[in-house]
Amino acid sequence: MQVDDTDRRILRQLQAEPDASVADLADRAGVTPATFARRLERMRAGGVLRAIREEVDWRALGYGVEVSLRITLDKTEARAFDEFIAAAREVPEVISIGTFLGRVDARLLVIARDMADYQHIYRDKILTLPHMTDIEALMQVATIKDAQSVPL
Structure with a gap:
């Protein structure tokens, strides 16, 4: 268009x-x-606009911790990606899932109320996800830019 x-x-x-x-x-x-x-x-x-939607500020609802998890999956397992993604979708605190080509196969964005809550989510929900061979956690300290707009 x-x-x-x-x-x-x-x-x-x-x-x-x-x-x-x-x-x-x-x-x-x-x-x-x-x-x-x-x-x-x-x-x-024409597909230029997909939807107009409301955005919930999860911080205003008491979620104060945001962690980005970089996941490496077992690539010898044919269904590793599909099974991992299906299981990760079931974790309510995972608010974003992305897949990549390269050393890191997936990224999960996880929110928690505090560090104790995150520790519970990590141990009970994240570490039980299938086919992970490596995981790296990056704790977000500040959001510098979070633009959803494109330059026009």
Whole structure:
């Protein structure tokens, strides 16, 4: 799908303040609300926009610890990736799963209320995941940049 300058203006405004009203976003993008809505629908149909969703701040719910786990899997086992991912999806505290090519096969982003909670999650839920041969934990200290927007 081709995205023109007007579409880019609309996307910039939507990224900047997704919870603003259509009328405000359209005004900021320099188009009418009807044009804004029509172009938004066209970009959804074209796959440029996948969804508009709410984001829950897990820190506000009492989760104060974030740990990134780098996992190496047993590559001699044919179903290692599938079985590991299926089991990791069942751990509620795992909020993100990514797979990679290279020395590290997967990354899990795990949240916990505190270090004692993390220790429980790690021992009882993470270490029981199948096919792991190595695991490295990286404790996040600060978030410097967490942009969900793309340069337009």
